Amino acid sequence: MDELLLSRVRLGVISQLIAAEWVTFTELQRSIGVTNGNLGTHIGKLVAAQYIKEEKRFEGRRPQSRYRLTKTGRQAFLQHVAALQAILEPRDQ
Amino acid sequence: METTQAREHLQWVDGIVRVADRDLNLHPAVLIAWGLFGTLVNAMHQARASGLAVPDDATFHMPLMLLALAVTVWAGHASQKRAGRVTLVDSFAGSVFGVVFGVLLIVNLTAQHSVVPARAMGLFWAAGLSIALLIIGLHASRLLLGGGIALLAASVAASFFPNWFDGIFAVGWVFGFVVPGLVLATSRSNGRAAAL
Numbered sequence: 001m002d003e004l005l006l007s008r009v010r011l012g013v014i015s016q017l018i019a020a021e022w023v024t025f026t027e028l029q030r031s032i033g034v035t036n037g038n039l040g041t042h043i044g045k046l047v048a049a050q051y052i053k054e055e056k057r058f059e060g061r062r063p064q065s066r067y068r069l070t071k072t073g074r075q076a077f078l079q080h081v082a083a084l085q086a087i088l089e090p091r092d093q
Numbered sequence: 094m095e096t097t098q099a100r101e102h103l104q105w106v107d108g109i110v111r112v113a114d115r116d117l118n119l120h121p122a123v124l125i126a127w128g129l130f131g132t133l134v135n136a137m138h139q140a141r142a143s144g145l146a147v148p149d150d151a152t153f154h155m156p157l158m159l160l161a162l163a164v165t166v167w168a169g170h171a172s173q174k175r176a177g178r179v180t181l182v183d184s185f186a187g188s189v190f191g192v193v194f195g196v197l198l199i200v201n202l203t204a205q206h207s208v209v210p211a212r213a214m215g216l217f218w219a220a221g222l223s224i225a226l227l228i229i230g231l232h233a234s235r236l237l238l239g240g241g242i243a244l245l246a247a248s249v250a251a252s253f254f255p256n257w258f259d260g261i262f263a264v265g266w267v268f269g270f271v272v273p274g275l276v277l278a279t280s281r282s283n284g285r286a287a288a289l
Contacts, residue, residue, distance in 0.1 A: 008102065016178075023178040
């Protein structure tokens with residue numbers, strides 16, 4: 001079990017990124033439904049762990065942050081999901 | 094972690110991934126621009142074959158293609174800005190369209206007037222882009238699948254009616270690209286694009 005992915009928000013961020021090349025901060029906030037500050041804190045932890053990569057750029061005149069999943073993040077996500085499934089398997093059989 | 098929490102987290106992941114990995118954020122303007130390009134080029138060829146006075150291909154082929162390319166670049170940015178993401182399906186669709194378009198363009202520039210009659214290029218383009226529509230359609234969009242079937246049907250039908258060879262392609266481009274583009278634009282304004 002990955003300690004970092006025990007948070008529902010961080011798990012949501014990784015899940016969003018697993019099916020995308022990249023996703024903007026605004027879109028992550030909209031789809032996960034958390035406040036700016038809350039999401040920023042969780043994303044900071046994922047970036048620090050190198051699970052996701054942050055790219056800052058300008059869209060027109062407005063600054064934009066967008067995120068990509070790293071190989072480390074993908075591996076951690078797959079292992080975490082496998083661990084979650086393992087918890088359920090004995091009861092589901 | 095308890096089983097109820099594990100189940101809840103897995104359902105949360107499943108709910109996100111199941112929706113996200115099928116999203117195709119294709120801008121309707123791309124389909125409409127390329128559809129109009131194909132329709133106009135083939136309609137002009139048909140008009141010439143029917144005896145009407147039509148300007149040389151060089152005067153309208155390249156300007157129309159550059160216009161469609163410009164719309165594609167603009168729409169790509171607009172689409173990403175609107176969706177706030179590029180999904181794996183978006184990347185896949187971009188690669189398929191890009192590769193098919195590139196191969197057709199190279200074949201067109203090298204083979205036309207030498208080994209392949211100019212007239213046959215309409216068949217190359219229609220068949221090639223119907224392959225692209227069918228592949229992307231099978232992965233992510235019933236609308237594009239329908240467009241691919243329409244363009245493929247036109248490619249097959251054109252050979253049976255030599256007098257209307259180019260005209261049938263023009264109709265094929267309308268139903269293969271323009272109509273799906275208009276349906277997508279309409280459904281987007283109604284907020285139903287994801288279901289297509």
